[in-house]
Amino acid sequence: MAAPVKSDKEIAAEFTSYYLQRATKEFAEDLDKVRAADDFKNDAVQILVSALQQGTALFSPEEQRRIVTAADRPESKS
16 A cells, blocks of 8 residues: 655655754764854754754755655665
8 A cells, every 4th residue: 555645844844854863963973062162052052953954955845755755665764
C-alpha cells in the first residue's frame, strides 16, 4: 500500500528538522565552541537556530521532497 502524499508544508517542516539535525551533527564541535564563548548569551540560541534554518532556503521544494522521501525509506536510515 502506498504511503499518503505529504503536503508541501509537511515536507518543509520535516526537511527543516532533518536539515537542522544534520547541520548540528556536522558542526557539533564548532557549535560547542560558540556556546562556550564568554560573550554567548542564552537569547543567542534562537538567533543561532534561525541562522541555521536559513540554509534550508538553498533547497527547492522538489529537492526537499526528494530528500525527505529518501530519508523516510527504511534502508536509508542509519
